[in-house]
Amino acid sequence: xxxxxxxxxxxxxxxxxxxSFTGAIAGPKEGKGPLAPDYDVxxxxxxxxxxxxxxxxxxxxxxxxxLALSKGNYRPEDLDYFIAGDLLNQITVSGYSALNYPxxxxxxxxxxxxxxxxxxxxxxxxxGGYGERALLATSSHNCSAERxxxxxxxxxxxxxxxxxxxxxxxxxAVITADVPPVRITTVTLxxxxxxxxxxxxxxxxxxxxxxxxxxxxxxxxxxxxxSFYDAIVSGDLGQVGKELAIDLLFRRGYNVxxxxxxxxxxxxxxxxxxxxGGSGCAASALVVLGNLFRRLSQGEINRALVVATxxxxxxxACLQGDSIPALAYAxxxxxxxxx
Amino acid sequence: MExxxxxxxxxxFCVIGQLLFDLTxxxxxxILTGFVVAGGILGGVGLYDRLIxxxxxxxxxxxxxxxxxxxxxxxxxxxxxxxxxxxxxxFELTSAGITAAIIFGFFxxxxxxxRG
Numbered sequence: 001x002x003x004x005x006x007x008x009x010x011x012x013x014x015x016x017x018x019x020s021f022t023g024a025i026a027g028p029k030e031g032k033g034p035l036a037p038d039y040d041v042x043x044x045x046x047x048x049x050x051x052x053x054x055x056x057x058x059x060x061x062x063x064x065x066x067l068a069l070s071k072g073n074y075r076p077e078d079l080d081y082f083i084a085g086d087l088l089n090q091i092t093v094s095g096y097s098a099l100n101y102p103x104x105x106x107x108x109x110x111x112x113x114x115x116x117x118x119x120x121x122x123x124x125x126x127x128g129g130y131g132e133r134a135l136l137a138t139s140s141h142n143c144s145a146e147r148x149x150x151x152x153x154x155x156x157x158x159x160x161x162x163x164x165x166x167x168x169x170x171x172x173a174v175i176t177a178d179v180p181p182v183r184i185t186t187v188t189l190x191x192x193x194x195x196x197x198x199x200x201x202x203x204x205x206x207x208x209x210x211x212x213x214x215x216x217x218x219x220x221x222x223x224x225x226x227s228f229y230d231a232i233v234s235g236d237l238g239q240v241g242k243e244l245a246i247d248l249l250f251r252r253g254y255n256v257x258x259x260x261x262x263x264x265x266x267x268x269x270x271x272x273x274x275x276x277g278g279s280g281c282a283a284s285a286l287v288v289l290g291n292l293f294r295r296l297s298q299g300e301i302n303r304a305l306v307v308a309t310x311x312x313x314x315x316x317a318c319l320q321g322d323s324i325p326a327l328a329y330a331x332x333x334x335x336x337x338x339x
Numbered sequence: 340m341e342x343x344x345x346x347x348x349x350x351x352f353c354v355i356g357q358l359l360f361d362l363t364x365x366x367x368x369x370i371l372t373g374f375v376v377a378g379g380i381l382g383g384v385g386l387y388d389r390l391i392x393x394x395x396x397x398x399x400x401x402x403x404x405x406x407x408x409x410x411x412x413x414x415x416x417x418x419x420x421x422x423x424x425x426x427x428x429x430f431e432l433t434s435a436g437i438t439a440a441i442i443f444g445f446f447x448x449x450x451x452x453x454r455g
């Protein structure tokens with residue numbers, strides 16, 4: 001057995017799998033944020049010249065995928081899987097993007113946890129010997145997500161101060177069995193947590209317990225301590241959710257201190273008026289596949305734990321009085337050359 | 340004085356709305372319909388017209404005035420034509436506003452594209 005299971009949630013990826021090539025496409029607001037130098041492309045137009053925001057999002061995902069493929073000089077046929085997910089109904093963006101690549105397609109939905117869900121699934125497949133390479137992708141668009149989950153932006157809905165701003169962007173990655181140095185070493189698959197949150201503007205609070213739980217499972221089942229890592233990032237909890245996650249971890253005996261940050265709070269400057277911070281699949285995709293991947297491959301940091309978080313928010317279920325369950329998946333990335 | 344009263348009363352409506360928005364889990368849709376229903380009830384018992392006399396546009400402009408107009412139209416028509424008047428009179432006073440919303444909404448949708 002090449003991928004050994006530690007405890008109920010964590011797998012050690014024993015046959016090496018690497019995060020080898022990435023593509024990060026950012027929207028205009030994200031391009032003015034502090035991590036802008038690490039994005040491959042910054043779009044100046046929210047619509048990318050398309051007729052709708054949904055089509056623009058599709059175009060961003062395709063561009064991110066093509067970029068990741070071209071960096072490795074791969075043709076789509078060289079890949080064994082295309083694993084992708086997004087926020088729109090029927091994962092429309094991923095489904096239509098898959099039309100461009102004549103390879104087996106696995107559509108996933110972990111809401112904003114799509115990045116680590118696809119990375120975990122891909123790593124398990126490849127480490128298990130079922131393939132050599134996989135293309136992963138996820139995306140979100142402020143205007144398409146706000147329209148579907150809350151209100152169209154033209155409606156002028158007043159956002160409460162704890163609300164978040166959906167990140168516009170797309171990220172893609174090629175994971176392989178043979179292109180080092182950034183190795184995917186463990187995958188922790190979290191379980192759904194529902195603490196009865198009902199406010200669709202406050203998803204960071206709904207997701208924080210799931211993020212903390214996934215981290216605790218990871219630490220307990222691997223025997224690692226937060227200090228093992230140079231950086232720990234959660235997906236899109238925002239400022240409010242991040243503080244809650246720190247508190248929850250502290251109560252379980254883990255002091256994550258300065259090494260922990262949240263992608264939603266890293267992606268924008270405070271003056272960019274995003275209230276509690278960024279959210280959406282692209283929050284973790286842009287930060288991890290842009291900034292974190294560069295720092296890991298250059299040896300600026302050597303070990304990182306990525307805990308993307310997703311709220312299984314359904315506007316219909318919410319209107320019918322249901323609460324919002326959440327989940328998180330943790331993936332550890334390590335620079336092999338430093339060990 | 341007239342202007343000041345209109346400003347103060349209209350502003351008070353907004354304060355109530357903002358407090359409901361900030362302190363309750365209700366959505367903007369809930370709060371909007373709440374104002375319409377509250378205006379309808381106040382109109383039904385004859386209080387809303389007195390508020391309009393007192394504050395002018397301050398009471399006539401907020402969405403609660405729409406609820407008042409719905410009820411007043413229905414009551415006036417019901418007084419003339421019996422119970423069927425509740426149905427025929429409901430939009431009597433508000434038809435200009437509703438039709439304007441539809442027409443202007445239509446033209447805005449034809450002419451403009453959303454820009455985010």
